[in-house]
Amino acid sequence: MSAAPRRTRRRTYGLLSAAAGLATAAALTSALPADAHESHHHRPGRYQDVQLLSFNDLHGNLEPPSGSSGRVTELQPDGTTKTIDAGGVEYLATHLRQARKGHPYSITAAGGDMVGASPLLSGLFHDEPTVEALNELDLDVTSVGNHEFDEGARELGRLQNGGCHPTDGCYTDKRFQGADFPYLAANVLNDKTRKPILDPYWVWKKNGVKIGFIGVTLEGTPGIVSADGVKGLTFKDEAETINKYAKVLQRQGVQSIVALIHEGGFPASGSYNYDCDSPGAGAGLSGPIVDIAKNVTPAVDALVTGHTHTAYVCTVPDPSGRPRMVTSAASFGRLYTDTTLTYDRRTGDIVRTAVKSANRVVTRDVPKAPDMTDLIGRWNTLAAPIGNRAIGYISADINNTGTESPMGDLIADAQLAYGRELDPRTSLALMNPGGVRAGLTYAAKGAEGDGVVTYAEGFTVQPFANTVNLQDFTGAQLVQALKEQVSGPNAAAPKILQPSANLTYTLDLTKSGADRVVTDSIRLNGAPLDPAATYRVATNSFLAGGGDGFPTLGQGTGDLVGKDDLTALEKYLTANSSATNPIAPPKADRITVVQ
Template sequence: MHARMFRLTAGAATLAAVGALAVALPAAQAQPDNDSRTRPGPTVDLQLLAINDLHGALEPPTGSNGQVTHRHEDGTTEQLTAGGVEYLATGLREAREGQRRSLTVAAGDLVGATPLLSGLFHDEPTIEALNELEMDVAGVGNHEFDEGWEELTRLQEGGCHPVDGCYVEGREFEGADFPYLAANVVDEDTGRPILPPYSVQNLNGARVGFIGVTLEGTADIVTQEGIEGLEFLDEVETIDRYSRELRRRGVNAVVVLIHEGGYPADTAYNNRCEGGADGGVSGPIVDIAEQASSAVDVFVSGHTHQPYVCAIPDPSGRERLVTSAASNGRLFTELNMKYDLRSGDIVRASVEGSNRVVDREQPAAADLTALIDYWSELAAPVANAPIGYISEDIRGRGAGTPEFPLGDLIADAQLAHARELDPSAAVALMNPGGVRADLTYAASGDEGDGVVTYGEGFTVQPFSNTVNLLDLTGEQLLQVLREQVTGVNESSPKILQPSAGLTYTLDLTRSGAERIVADSVRIDGEPLDPAATYRVAVNSFLAGGGDGFATLADGGNPLVGDDDMAVLAEYLTANSSAGAPLSAPAADRVTVVQ
């Protein structure tokens, strides 16, 4: 396993890196959070193994979704191939060996936006895999609500799907063996959480409370009908409330499983996380970690798909670890600490952690292989059907640029479909978060190089959105472009992927709405006319104002088209063949100044 250890050590005066990164913590600050001033009691070892943002990646993920960056001591980097639950199971089981008190936990988005192997069966295969992984407790993420909160409840409790039923006669889905936690997801009428807010786990006398929280902005990034009647509360206020409640119950050791994250300065999984008071990480998780109750000993985070194990000061100035294990099961975080049996608390200064690579060269876990084979056989008739041909990798968000080739390809497909419905359609826009993987040239199964199967396409577009048409004035369309870099998207822009025909300049040296250069916007080479009406194609998620694009929800004359995955498949089939495969679009529709 490749790993770099991060440890909070009392009395250290400097940062050191000899097998571990030591973060200075004065010994006087290593008191239990209840400030009992009692002498330390006998301690026992406690281990936490954590994942986040698995997204149903049961089979080894392909392309950039299946790689992690390793930084060598000399500063050079290399890409390591990682992921796959067969190997994740092996890694977790090896890490648990010799541990009397070990828990496996998760920080949301275990399901949702999943490849066909899981998504075709409403993510039952992923829940069954998590049961085999011996998951103990998980917080919810925004994607747990992709099919609505009632479906999330079914995944927890079991039972056949209300529409599709059971997939094999006599085999009923039994549900999750572990509790999902949703402390800040409440019924807007009663104010009560829809799932338990926390779970107290007893490990041979060591009692640890886990609070599960998703980002307060979940309502802005999921389909509205799935969360009707729900409210998502402030993360810090929720954490503080249930930390106090756990204390009243005599539970002093507290871990937060939070589906909100940050962005490390160095994206290598073994980064040193250096960089001042914020520990080398930026983003929403920093403010939450700095403000939330000092009773919390560790934050296991997610959502941003980034790798980090960083120390961030709590409100009392004492540092605590905040972790994230990237996504798609490529990494897991190992946390080791001491638990004081007298105070019933985690010894903060003892906490150390590292992200460990899920190496595909280790043996695959036979029980997970059998599970994958079982569901793969059921999915094969759909998954293996060819839908198109490509001549090279077509990169999605892994391209690392605001505009990326696969986003343009999907937008072009949606515009072509829109023009079949209404020849006046002028442009299509695709949300970047809806592009879940790359299309890779190399064969991932029995098909030949360059063949795109339905299963591979579904991995790219798993949400079952529809392609919708709506009318926008030129002024409204300009406002949509500005919403990429303002409002909820100001600090972390969401650049819509444009179809052919739309061009403009994105000037990152400017601030706010001025980053969209208004007089650069062109439709089919003509300047945008603020008073004209344009027919625009977007998916149903965006049409509802998702991802902070509120202006799209005001579009007029709506028309609902086909499922977006069907649209992509139709486009690939119509525009490629074995003899004339598609090349990656140039991704040159947005001129970026930086």
């Protein structure tokens, strides 16, 4: 667990990057001794500012994400908002390299889900391109996220240590080298050894400054990834694990500690620059990370979080009641967080009252990093023969937003159609919202705007390679499954299944728990469900295994396994659209929402 040697590449990039840089975090306002921010050429002073740059949930988005996935909302001084196009590693690299200029003490860390659910450019090659990009970005350390387990612990180990893929082999004439940075998995234990599958912590050191990093993912990971991905693993409580390893670090003389937690919260505003600690801001931040933060030992000085794809820079009191910084930089490389940690050389600890942090937009008005352009070009050359193939046509953007999204509805319709090819008795289809990773953009990447849907774009929407499964359920079981959207594990953060066009019902959000699904309103082909009747239902394999908090969907009978879900979407688009008759976005009117 000792400190990794400092890579010289970062300093080289710092010298080569453009001279213009973005402003870093605001000057510290806390009263510190006069030498707290002085630059000492011969003898370091007592206080040393350490820059911590962080991001989370990149999900292999090397190219600028399209549509709403590639925009952030900015709060204006007059209270209005505007949207800004953001993201793309060519721009992220430039922004990070500019931000590091003038900061000899700089660390770059991430909060998990760097890979998984990735667009074709990365996903087609089992995310090797993203790991290569992160190496070039000079990422120092990251926690694992739930998506790091999409292909299982063995594949995660390969991403860390290198080697060719066990079935696909090597994609180029060079052996994949793996990550230059450590993945941390403190709370993920091997069932046989009862030890973490990867390092639980890592220590950054420079000129006597020592900062420890502990990495964990959400304890509930087994409920949101496939069973094969977490087979033989146990996921422990986040706060308890962090507290355990904070003590280990302190025994080693490391008093400054940052937790990288792949679990997050929900800010009161969707604007990345919202001040959730401002007077009158109310709760500011809600969700699982709040309780975790309140239970993580005061020995930890800051929390870098993720998973919810939201942006926030908030303080949450630690168990002693002292405010502590908790940050998240949205997702897809659209933001990074710039945090100043003031290190006290006398105590070896962070001056907590001096910690300042702000989210920065990865704007696309800066020069592209040439090395990232080259990397994207090399992998695109390999992916192009597959990715550029047209699979359908759309008449307008099909968005992935809202309680019921047009994109989710389209996928459910596609799976119903495919299910009926496999078995004409198929009654309906249900799609989990977390499996819909993006929408379809009419003018993809600012191109011709002709509404062509390519295989690469379809892959971005559905990258998991889940199969389409058919199962039999009673009407009573279907009602129970719909109630599980808003009860049990999903009570606090509902997961609304996207229904095929022939299923309608009312969701009353003024009520609580399972009562939010109005049972009497449920209609299939215009008729009430018969509790005793049997219905053939199409879902993906993840839902068919009871994933995402839907245990009833794991109790179906008469299983029939079809091809992958992207094949179903491609078949549907091919059969129902053409250049002269493109498919229109579904109206997303199958669920009536009462608020």
